[in-house]
Amino acid sequence: MTGQVLVSKSLETLRTVKVSQNMDGLLKIHRRNPNSEDRSTRAESFSFPISKGMTVLDALLWVKEHVDAGLAFRYSCRMGNCGSCGMMVNGKPRLACETQISEVGNRVEVAPLPGFPLVRDVVADFDTFFRRYSEIKPHLIRHETENDRPPQIELLQTDEQLRDYYQFSMCIMCGLCDSACPIVAGDPQFLGPQALAQAYRFAADSRDQGWKEREKIIDTVHGCWDCRVAGSCSAVCPKGVDPDLGIQLLKRKLLAGRFKPALVPEAQ
Amino acid sequence: MRESTLQLINIAMIMALLLTLPVHFAMQAFLGVGGYTQALAYNTVADRYQTLITITLLTVLLAAASYHGLYGLRRILLEFKSGPTWDRLVSAGTLAAGLVILGWGLRTIVVMGWGI
Numbered sequence: 001m002t003g004q005v006l007v008s009k010s011l012e013t014l015r016t017v018k019v020s021q022n023m024d025g026l027l028k029i030h031r032r033n034p035n036s037e038d039r040s041t042r043a044e045s046f047s048f049p050i051s052k053g054m055t056v057l058d059a060l061l062w063v064k065e066h067v068d069a070g071l072a073f074r075y076s077c078r079m080g081n082c083g084s085c086g087m088m089v090n091g092k093p094r095l096a097c098e099t100q101i102s103e104v105g106n107r108v109e110v111a112p113l114p115g116f117p118l119v120r121d122v123v124a125d126f127d128t129f130f131r132r133y134s135e136i137k138p139h140l141i142r143h144e145t146e147n148d149r150p151p152q153i154e155l156l157q158t159d160e161q162l163r164d165y166y167q168f169s170m171c172i173m174c175g176l177c178d179s180a181c182p183i184v185a186g187d188p189q190f191l192g193p194q195a196l197a198q199a200y201r202f203a204a205d206s207r208d209q210g211w212k213e214r215e216k217i218i219d220t221v222h223g224c225w226d227c228r229v230a231g232s233c234s235a236v237c238p239k240g241v242d243p244d245l246g247i248q249l250l251k252r253k254l255l256a257g258r259f260k261p262a263l264v265p266e267a268q
Numbered sequence: 269m270r271e272s273t274l275q276l277i278n279i280a281m282i283m284a285l286l287l288t289l290p291v292h293f294a295m296q297a298f299l300g301v302g303g304y305t306q307a308l309a310y311n312t313v314a315d316r317y318q319t320l321i322t323i324t325l326l327t328v329l330l331a332a333a334s335y336h337g338l339y340g341l342r343r344i345l346l347e348f349k350s351g352p353t354w355d356r357l358v359s360a361g362t363l364a365a366g367l368v369i370l371g372w373g374l375r376t377i378v379v380m381g382w383g384i
């Protein structure tokens with residue numbers, strides 16, 4: 001199809017927009033506005049011109065710019081760093097800005113991340129996700145007295161100590177892991193792979209002294225023991241964090257601590 | 269009780285099952301008097317409650333199997349619904365069921381072993 005954009009609003013309505021490019025891509029978007037009168041989900045298809053290196057986010061931006069300014073999606077960095085643009089792309093949770101059209105074919109279907117409440121179109125509500133994350137106290141905890149502040153010593157780390165948690169600190173909080181997790185889908189009390197992997201990130205940090213506090217939160221039936229090692233979180237993580245590994249390491253640390261608390265060393 | 273403690277007990281029970289089950293099956297199949305064909309005859313079964321080794325074996329088997337089974341059942345039931353009340357109900361229910369099974373099983377062992 002050349003020279004026109006086909007926008008099938010529904011089977012009945014068909015709108016065309018004149019442009020002078022090859023419209024060889026078709027973007028199907030699952031759209032819904034929970035705050036409008038019509039709360040039903042509808043799939044709308046938009047054709048768009050494919051260019052070299054184009055990403056799914058570029059296609060969405062093209063549609064928003066040229067066809068439907070009301071289309072809602074979230075993005076910021078456009079380079080896989082901010083974690084804003086997570087959505088289902090051809091049935092798989094992915095970052096729209098990191099997914100090239102050439103990877104997924106010229107027929108692209110996007111939908112909001114499952115397991116999250118919907119704001120609009122493909123924008124998911126991350127409130128619960130961030131609440132779960134803040135539950136595990138995602139910051140370095142130090143048991144210093146007033147006299148120690150500011151810290152009297154520099155908290156140095158060896159390369160090895162850095163390696164213990166580095167991979168887990170790569171998380172950009174895109175939520176893809178939680179959306180892929182079958183336990184998150186079924187148990188609203190589950191902390192989820194992202195929060196648990198971050199609990200391990202701090203547990204493995206030699207500078208942190210907050211294990212006792214976090215242990216109470218994660219050593220529960222809806223904490224790390226709710227994980228059944230499906231592994232889907234790690235399969236979709238765009239940053240190679242491997243949250244599944246983090247959860248299993250947490251379990252190991254908890255069990256080791258039951259035998260001998262000395263196996264879980266306190267930070268310096 | 270911490271979930272890791274329950275999990276640790278579960279692992280210990282799995283180990284116990286791995287050790288006791290083969291012996292139990294071997295006793296049924298070929299170690300007992302009369303071999304496989306007489307394995308479930310009344311006298312053969314009753315005989316098993318007469319020696320300390322088999323009584324210990326059966327007690328360990330009973331405790332391990334009921335803990336492991338009920339721990340698994342608890343995890344399945346916890347998936348059905350969500351909420352602290354349901355969690356408490358399921359945990360208390362499976363604990364009560366465990367105590368009943370253990371009590372009933374031990375009663376059988378005592379009655380058969382000591383003829384009370």
Ligand code: SF4
Pocket residue numbers: 083170171172173174175176177178193194197233236237238239240241242243
């Ligand atoms: S662990 Fe991976 S998939 Fe999950 S939020 Fe972090 S970066 Fe995203």
Ligand code: FES
Pocket residue numbers: 074075076077078079080081082083084085086095096097098
């Ligand atoms: S826009 Fe930032 S990760 Fe995609």
